[in-house]
Amino acid sequence: MRTPADPPPAGRPYFFLSYEPTPRFGPDDMSDPDRWVAAFFERLSAVVSESADLPLDAEAGYMDRERSRNGWSARTALALRTCRVFVPLYASRYFASERCGREWAVFNRRVERSVGEFEPTEAIIPALWVPTPLSKFPAATEPVKFDASALGDAYQRLGFYGIMRTGLQIDYELSVHSLAERIVRAAESAQVLPGTEAAYQSARNAFVGYPYRKLQIILAPARLDSTSRRDAAYYGDQDAEWNPYYPGETPLAEYATDLARNLEYTPEVVTLRENADQVLSATSPAEPGVLVLDPWAARDPELLDRLRRFDRLEKPWIDVIIPWNQQDRQTIDAEAELEEKLESALPRRLLEGRMTSRISARDTSTIEEFGRTLRAVVHRVGNQYLKYGTAHPPAGRQDKRLRLRGPGETEDRSKS
Template identity: 35%
Template sequence: MAGRIQAEERRPYFFLSYARSRYRPEDSDRWVAKFFNDLCHDIGQATGALNPGFMDRQIPVGSEWPDQLADALANCRVFVALFSPPYFTSEYCGKEWAAFLKRYHAHTAGLDRPPAIIPAWWTKMDISEIPEPLHTMQNVPPEFPSAYALEGLYGIMKLGRFREQYKETVLRLATVVKERAAECALPSGAVPSLSTVRSPFSDAAPGSKRPAVRLTLAAQAIDDLPPDRDTYYYGRTPREWTPFRGEGHTLPIGSFAEQVLSELGHQSIVETADEPPQEPADAPGVLVVDPWAARDRDLGKRLRQIDQDPVHVLAPFNSDDRQTTEAAADLGEDLTEALPNGSALKGSAMRVTSPAAFRDALPKAVNEALTRYLKTTNVHPPQTPPSMSRPTLRDPES
């Protein structure tokens, strides 16, 4: 399901992802259709686009529905997600999200671009109803009408006194779509089949206590590098370390890792090896280490301390970094000597040569870290049995 590439003028500005109503969807979804048409109208006015948006209700009866959906996901400029409680329990909405993100990251991996997913609040929601990894997306821009934040789109559509606020909200959303599409400049590209992708919300249900993933960065700052080490891949602090820096990759490795984990539905805690651990102290962890770090006296000592309670290790060996490539054998031995336990863990990757390889390696390391965490973390059962008996269902006639 790669999706056919469309001519530039035929590409939809946005793809509308929404959860179908379980109660009389043919009636309830007409409100979603009205919002979609209103948003298309305003985007059409603002951009002159021939095809402002895509919604699955546009697919003609008898058409190859998966192919049409793939075409839209492969060609849309941005992805508008209608947030509602059913959205995060819909497997299909999560798959649409995941398929679009894979295309987005394939074209922007490592580039500092704004997110191409725009949340729109369909119903009023408490933050506890939203998966934790998406909490950073929950803010409503201050220029939007206050009624939108209080009632959501459905509420201000249904309540007549908010009619003007609804019109203003749609107009402002159209402006956001237009501006974000220009900022992202996302070209058309292949998307995976929805049957092969996994919803990022499957293991991040609203209100769940899924453990966050700790990402520890072990690298030097520019001022701490030896005189003969190329400074191109480093920054003022270890957080600015960009081991895969190049024309097609400008994002520091910590930010890139956060992006990959967010795509998978994970919340992440990013820290550096020289910082005190952040809470929670027992989160499953992955160490992302510079191959040159073990040669630094203080950093090498810290790596050996970390390895006493080992975590999974990823070591970027950029194939375009001449110095690292020429010294790869010795650097690898230094790392293994400093991290003998972590490097031996299943899921660790001691020679990650490109951003694409890092994108593949990180989920494997995280999955193994989570498995190990769940096997070793302590579970505290209740100390005393409940004082009340469990309620039981009774026959209505009894």
């Protein structure tokens, strides 16, 4: 019978690093987007191996670098079913990941099965990758103890990614050693039963159902007046009643919110007219957004001015969709004029849209086509939000004498 202090058998890691891969910053980005996670994993594994005095052939940790789209590889499945400690790499991107939610569910099921067989143990040891508001933590994480201050002030403020990118090597080493000590203590006392293949294959996302993934739906319907000469039947008393696919369809705000909920987002409907200060600010994103633009805004001087300001901003986490109802004879008759004015107000946005087939009258000629386009746009702005909202290197002091070299970098010997 194995005791808790025994090293794990060959091929069965001490800990399993659960992380969500970093998306590339564009089709021309050929670098390894997960090089910082890999460097952190290698250092943590080395410290765990030293602290636990593992045999040379023992695997301290496991990180899945393959990420098969068809499920887990056999090696990943074995590691997750047999590891002693589960180390989730906390970040907004992590909690938004179905795969990470399933990995959490698989290991947590092992913990639940072990209660009653052995004394309850804390075998889930979180690590903070980037600072993440507590409001974004799913309910599944509530039973797990997490105190970022225990690993140092720099770690609490910046997370491991921030410490690495700002070059705080001493703080980095202290935080890695503290985390490794927690992993070893948990591994030496944990008696988590191995998982079964059946439970492994049937695992569901433990993070589903928690309303933290917000999406802002920004409506920009035109304001009717005597100069617009627009049929009022497509508009109601409020902007949320705007219905460009009238008759026979629901208002666009209602349709878009239902679709967003099906995509597991919590939608918030606002208007460009009432929320211009927020939409047109240069601040970091609070959530991804979709600007749903009425073609007849081309005849609304106030909206046109705001669209020009929006076009000058670098906000890839907000995308534009223009619903062109091909059954609306009034819109079809005015299409050339409306397109010309919109192109003048949004030259960069509409060019980008055509290059990627996201913004086109042909893509939104019916409400069904609008829905398909909206799905693609929501996916894109969600990814852009994760890049720009959580993955920027945090501002901080650059100390060249203590600079931590990134993967593949040469030593910086410059003097401060």
